Amino acid sequence: MAQVASITLLQNDDARPIIEAILADNPGVRVLNMHGAVKLDCDHSITIRRASVEERLGRAWEPQEIQLVLVSMAGNLDEDDDHFTLSWRH
């Protein structure tokens, strides 16, 4: 079984540009819509790129701001100034 990297975000306007950036940057991502939240799953690794979010948001955005809309996640986190990545790679 492939290891699944996963992130769950709020289903709201603040999270939407992040959700869209994830859908654009992670081919094969699977979407589970829940009431109030959305779970995004991807085999092995899932990443959020700062540039992709900023492009959609139209303002500067730091990956740490994700904490305001984050519900849950699975995978080892690698966070830096330009990305937020969850993966099972080493």
Add this chain to the structure above:
Amino acid sequence: MTVKKLGLRQRYEHMTRGLDWETTYQKMDDVFPYDSFEGIKIKDWSAWEDPFRLTMDTYWKFQAEKERKLYAVLDAFAQNNGQTNLSDGRYVNVVKLFLTGISPEEYQAHRGFAFTGRHLRGAGARVAAQMQSLDELRHLQTQVHTISHYNKFFDGISEFPHMHDRVWYLSVPKSFFDDARSAGPFEFMIAIGFAFEYLLTNLLFVPFMSGAAYNGDMSTVTFGFSAQSDESRHMTLGIEVIKFLLEQHPDNLPIVQKWVDKWFWRGHRLLGLVAMMMDYMLPKKVMSWKEAWDIYFVEAGGSLFQDLERYGLKMPKYADIATEEAEHISHQNWAVFYQYTHAAAFHTWMPDKEHLDWLSAKYPNTFDKYYRPRWELWAEMEKEGKRFYNMALPQLCQTCQIPMAYTEPGNPAAICFRATQFQGETYHFCSDGCKDIFDGEPEKYVQAWMPVQQIFQGNCGGATVPDVLAWYNMNAGADNMDYTGSPDEKIWKEWHPDADVARKAV
């Protein structure tokens, strides 16, 4: 000249390193007296990394923003009488169970992380534990604030701290956290940080809170997801702890494995309450407990333990039994509360036909065969005016403190009993998992405050049900018994005079 801003990594370095010092007036071992007796060996605390790289300044900024959003929603909910827009009056019972059974554990977690944050030698780990301690206090406070609005209209809420220390089923979560908090700091981190936060809280806060959203409880879903944004950080801390301990010394592996086995099983037992909330207490369903278990334990836990294999850590012992029980546990727990509704501070009911059909569809292997016939019989007895109450006090499992109502692995028609002898006394258990935990530390568990034994010993207000309920501060006739005929139902019908008609029309 513009000053260049520090990057995330540098900022984290500056705010978490070099904050501590080697003490000289007192020996380090006297300053940190609790971090060696568990046998955990740490060679290099500076190898500790928080992948979020969250520093206190940023922490305050984000937490303040989360609070502003949450309290705006709570204000709106109260001003617009949000309680009248719930899916059904029965829904409020999940909120009652949450406040009495879960919120006090947020406070216990706050205390536990404050202690751990004081007693670990590494500054990075101390900063992370400090933040989590503050988070947990925030969770308690926001939950109390949110649910205080429901307390204006519904029963079973107002005495929650008093009840938490006394009521029989609330001793289940209470004893879980008492066990963790009376352990050493490393076991506490594995128990709460890893086993509870990483493996199990998703099951509580994600599908259940989504259920709150679906049932019109805008306030609970908002505190739930606001708390859950902190939980993601806690989960990361939990996984960091386990990797750190396993990387520090090979001798740590058997100790950590034993804790993982123990706390997985204890958490599985505790979350049986949530299983019941999801399958029986949400008027509008989101997913079954079994479906949630498959997503959040089988799939997510499977990925995690595949990752931890490289350290030699194995899947928790009895994980297969827990997965088998996911098809039974919500039904068995609801049966307990239905039988003892006279002693519970929330209301119970038998599922209607639509609900029974949903359970049959979600549990094709078990529901029709083992549970539906019993529910239909009990519903029939209710109609005949012979509603079934169990007036005998149940035997409790010495470890999880849940009545001995669970069944044998592989045979759902037989109750599972296990027993052990210790210092001339016999102790009883609901499962091999709970028996193993006791056998690992019998000196600890013989001291457990067992609600039924305490009643028999005369320590709970008297020998009759009314005496004990009075000692619980339970308002008999309002807080307890079935939803049908309760003051909760009465007020709900006043708000929705045509509710029954609408229900039938659907």
